[in-house]
Amino acid sequence: MLKFNLIFFGIVLVVYIVLWALNPSWWVQVGSYFLKTFLNKILPLLVMVYFLMFVLSFVWDNKLVKKWLAEWKYWHKLIFSALWGVIVSGPLYVWYDFLKELKNKWLTNGHIAAFIWARGIKLPFLAMMIGFFGLNFTLIYNLVLLVFAFLVGLVVDFF
Numbered sequence: 001m002l003k004f005n006l007i008f009f010g011i012v013l014v015v016y017i018v019l020w021a022l023n024p025s026w027w028v029q030v031g032s033y034f035l036k037t038f039l040n041k042i043l044p045l046l047v048m049v050y051f052l053m054f055v056l057s058f059v060w061d062n063k064l065v066k067k068w069l070a071e072w073k074y075w076h077k078l079i080f081s082a083l084w085g086v087i088v089s090g091p092l093y094v095w096y097d098f099l100k101e102l103k104n105k106w107l108t109n110g111h112i113a114a115f116i117w118a119r120g121i122k123l124p125f126l127a128m129m130i131g132f133f134g135l136n137f138t139l140i141y142n143l144v145l146l147v148f149a150f151l152v153g154l155v156v157d158f159f
Helices: 002-022 024-059 062-071 074-087 092-105 109-118 123-133 135-158
Strands: none
Touching (some): 024 123, 062 074, 062 092, 074 109, 074 135, 092 109, 109 135, 123 135
């Protein structure tokens, strides 16, 4: 596999060198446009998103979450589950034990389904989505995902 990766990298590098040799001024334009777009649009959004995730990592406490879930009603738990699915990151298997413990004591299958569905909203990719698709599409897309997280939670609990 490593041999294939090196060969592929070599082929791509040769293609880039040949294209640069054919039209170097175009590459300067592309590079300056990329840097301008990255520094002005994408980097500030990435910094904001990672700062938010950094702050939440200090605030988040499993004992506090368990205390809240013990006191809250069904709708509050459903809203919390969906928002929690948006905020957390990493692979889902990391959350299996914690979700199992919460399901045994406080949550229903609908809450877990809302959590899993809402994980489709990826905070680290928001900057890239806004850059590629625009702010309107990104907001509508993520709002639809969040609304359907609530609906999926309700449907799972209803059936």
